[in-house]
Amino acid sequence: MTGYQAIYQRYKQQILAGSLKAGEKVPAIRVLAADLGVAKKTVETAYNILIGEGYLVSKGARGTIVNPDLKLKPANEQTVNKVDDQKLQQLIDLRDNAGFFRLGIPALDEFPYKKWLLLSGKDIRAMRPEHMLTPPVMGYAPLREAIANYVNISRGLNCTASQVCITSGYKHSLALILQALATRHDKVVYEDPGYFFGQKLLKRIAENLHYVPVDSQGLNVDYLLNYQRDARFVITTPAHHSPLAVTLSLPRRQQLLQWAQEQQAWIVEDDYDGEFHYTKKVLPALKSQDSADRVIYVGTFSKTIMPAMRISYIVLPKALINRFHETAEIVETSLPLLPQQILSRFISEGHFFKHLKKMRTLYQARRQMVLNALHSVYPTQFYVELTDGGMHIVAFLKTGNQDEQLATIWQQHQLLVFPLSAWYAGKTKRYGLVIGYTNIQSEQQATEALRLPYEQTLALLG
Template sequence: MARQTEPFSIYPIGPSEGWHLNAIEIEKSSSTSIQQQLYDRIRAAIVEGRIQSGERVPSTRSLAVQLGIARGTIDITYARLTSEGYLVARGQRGTIVAPEFRSGARPAELLAAPMSANDPAPTEMPPPLRLGVPALDLFPRKVWARLAAREARKLSAARLFHAYPMGVPALREAIVAYLAVARGIVCRPDQVVVTSGYQGALSLVASLLLKPNDQVWLEDPGYVFAQQAFEQLSMRIVPIPVDDEGLRVDDARASHPDARLAVVTATHQFPLGMPLSPRRRAALLAWAADRDAWVLEDDYDCEFHYSGRKPAALKSVDAADRVFYAGSFSKTLFPSLRLGYLVLPAAFVATAERTCRMLHRGAAAFEQSVAAAFMSEGYFARHLRRMRSHYRARRKALADELERQFGADVRISLQPGGLHILVRFPNHGPDVRLADQARQHGLAPVPLSERSLAHHAGEGLLMSFTNIAEQDAAEVVALLRLTITGR
């Protein structure tokens, strides 16, 4: 009998390859359906650890041939296992056992497992100074509730059924209109994919572009969750240093010219805050065009710029159409909405639609409809203007209090935009220890040193000002001073 050609098959045919075909006993005369039998066998193998997390499972076509059953039956089984978290579909790179699945866990153990201590109770507000959280007290909840109630009254049976893998058309159109005015990006609605936050955009770009061991340039220091996402997908992370002009493109081209993708925060580099200079932007786009490579622009907080002219989006000057542009509503509306968007290069529209249909059936349509109404009826632009005004005042209040209470012991980096400030305490020890001390007192700054992979950017604490009202700044800084100085 010939060996299966797939390298990580969970159903190898050869006698020395571990799990054999006869481990799956499909009884066609059984009262239990073939689909249910197949589901039970694969699920048991995953739970009992006979298939390891991260292993690739056979394609539906090859497994159908091996077992002599209909391919549609296997499609249904894989879809069911994927929806339950046992498998992860990765587009053309195949389907794998979920990397985070704990091998050997029995169903009873899984059901009894406690919730993570990192998951706050629904009534718990984020701690002061925590990154990535907008001003939740400024969100117009009454307006949102009214729009949600109106959309709920419009629900028909057809709308309850219909799914939009690329996103609800009304929201995609609203995003196109917003980007044209706010970011100078000209695109069509069919180029916009509504994603499950920025993580959804990362996953889609990886599915469209990358295969294991492809090189990906990442800013260093940079966004740790992007690094973790690409590592989990078996990509080769290439940390590229940044300076006052942003990503050092010439260094990247000299050391790793064959990278497939570069991920950049061109408007406000995370976490240091500087924009990517015009010279570096031109060099990055030239590299992508010359090497048949691509750029993912994470424009995570472009809406919040407080002095000078806001830097243009890299996508707005992308003449060769090499840039994927990602935005998120987590920092402009609220994080639990879990909606973001990705603007595709035109060449990827058809492929992306097929991939979205295969990976999922789209983000929740009802929430998308409410967000579309919020944008198209002018509430979004009004909300952003209000937030910018409050953020400017809150940032100033926090920085002023830090200087007043710490005096010469503090160095504050205030960039023209963004949602956090970088504060250095040169006389008070390692930033990791300072952050740990602050967390013990209910504060949540992040140590800068932990955002670096290979290129040290010094030490300091990253602090968000968004959820600290001006009148609360003195109290928060006093608590921080107590944790750092003991007085």
């Protein structure tokens, strides 16, 4: 399908999928024609068909918009919601059950338990009456200081403890940011593909949600500038885009920061596993390049220490400190004090840096174990685009698009992988399996696990 038909189908699909919403303006004919490298007549023909079928409405000199009166079939929405709910339950099951290749779980077998228990004992014995009061809503002051020192050294930031807000996880951080800053009509842009739980949360709390594709250079900032320039928030994972694990290129970082400054928009940088990099060509955090103070930096200890601790943090632009403090006082109850005290001591005494250094070396070795095993067991079914770091690989299917069926087969053998296509919100998708490697202890273990669904995998993929 070429020419006007391809443009017509693309816009029709985006409108039916809800990516383009009622009343939203579409690019001018000359702008879209130049962007796609086609004649203006080609775009004009596609628009005329969409207008004739009621998907678009021409407003003359004011441009063309998605028909505000367009009513989509409720059955379609119900079907999409049902599929999304099934995927959500599937991901919850993978998170909560034991098995091989679990996603986003640090190497629990190599955690320094003895040191952690020793520090825990010290803080329990040091408990005083004032520790029994309600903890500060912005977080335990020594922990905020320790986090500020850590991100300044390791991620290139330049912040103070007053800019750090402690939260109970990424979803909590995201919700707090939007509660403090967003109105119901603000356009929120999320990367596609993107973290599945993040997508589900945003669908609930962001009425004006849109997506920007991710390619081999990271978030497609040209697409953002062409189609979503008026966004108020961009939420992204530039260190290792989830789940593709590619890094946002330096030119695109500069483009994105320039856009945020010009539009007075906010970039929410989720640096969920930026600590785990295996080459010397590591780009610092996007926030470190943010001279206009438009980046809200979000980090977590779920990927570096343990998910059970439920401690994350936000590094705020200075202009937002008072607003976040006020919002936190109204809507938050703050985290328990003891875990914050233990973590503060773990960081400030140097144990956290030592642990991270050990994990980088360990994860690089374990990634290679899984890669070797995958290539040995399935030499013709998958290919891997190796990235600079992260905690998982994506095994792309060489042929076909049956990643959901394949993932179901593997999960039946306690291989807790997830289909890549399920992380996409739009119609354009890639297909493969997202495979964690952090808790694989040997190449033999990985090989034996991968052989479990061998016959069924070959029967499906051929």
